[in-house]
Amino acid sequence: MKRLVAIGAVALCTGCTATTRDIARASVVLSAQALAESMPLCRDAASLQEAQAGIKTARTCVEAYHIARPSIEAAASSVDAWDAGSRRNVVCAIGRAAVAVARALDAIAAAGGTVPLALRDAASLAEKIGGECK
Amino acid sequence: MMGEQIAIELIALAVRFGGDAIRAMIRRGADGDSSTCGEQVRKILDAHSTQSAVMQLGWMAGHGARDE
Numbered sequence: 342m343k344r345l346v347a348i349g350a351v352a353l354c355t356g357c358t359a360t361t362r363d364i365a366r367a368s369v370v371l372s373a374q375a376l377a378e379s380m381p382l383c384r385d386a387a388s389l390q391e392a393q394a395g396i397k398t399a400r401t402c403v404e405a406y407h408i409a410r411p412s413i414e415a416a417a418s419s420v421d422a423w424d425a426g427s428r429r430n431v432v433c434a435i436g437r438a439a440v441a442v443a444r445a446l447d448a449i450a451a452a453g454g455t456v457p458l459a460l461r462d463a464a465s466l467a468e469k470i471g472g473e474c475k
Numbered sequence: 476m477m478g479e480q481i482a483i484e485l486i487a488l489a490v491r492f493g494g495d496a497i498r499a500m501i502r503r504g505a506d507g508d509s510s511t512c513g514e515q516v517r518k519i520l521d522a523h524s525t526q527s528a529v530m531q532l533g534w535m536a537g538h539g540a541r542d543e
Contacts, residue, residue: 369516383532384535399532406529421511
C-alpha cells in the first residue's frame with residue numbers, strides 16, 4: 342500500500358516525491374515487462390522472414406535476452422537488498438538491460454514487425470535511467 | 476535517476492503500459508503483498524509466452540549455427 346500511495350503521489354502531484362527505492366522497483370518491473378513482451382514479438386517477426394534473415398533476427402533477440410535478463414535480475418536483487426550502493430547498481434543494470442532490449446526492438450522493426458509505442462517508450466525511459474550510471 | 480521528471484514519466488508509462496504484471500504489481504501493493512522485487516521479476520520473465528518465445532528463438536538461432 343505504501344508503494345501504491347507513493348506512486349500515486351508522484352503521478353498526481355509535482356510537489357510530492359516517491360522514494361528512490363519505490364521508483365527503482367517500478368523501473369525494474371517495467372524493464373522486465375518490456376523484455377518479456379518483446380520476445381514473442383521477436384519470435385513472430387523472425388518467423389515471417391526468409392531463413393537467413395530470420396536466423397539473424399533470432400540471434401539478435403536471444404543475445405539481447407541473455408544480456409537483459411541477468412541485468413534485470415541483478416537490479417531486482419539490489420532493490421531487495423536496498424543499501425547505499427543500490428541506487429547506482431540499479432541504474433547501471435537497468436541501463437545494460439535497456440540497451441539490449443532496444444537492440445531486440447530494432448531487430449523486430451528491421452524484420453518488418455510492429456513495435457508497440459509503449460514498448461519503445463519503456464526502452465527509451467530505461468535508457469534514460471541508465472544514462473545516470475556514472 | 477530518479478529525478479522528479481523521470482519519476483513522472485515512469486509512472487505515466489507504467490499506467491499506459493497496461494501490462495498484466497504492472498496491474499498485478501499495483502494490486503499486490505494495495506493488498507500489502509510482500510513478495511520481493513526479484514520474485515516479481517522472475518514471475519514476469521518466466522511467463523510461458525516469454526519462455527516459449529525464447530526457446531523458439533534459440534532453436535532458430537541454433538539452426539543457423541549448424542548450417543555454418
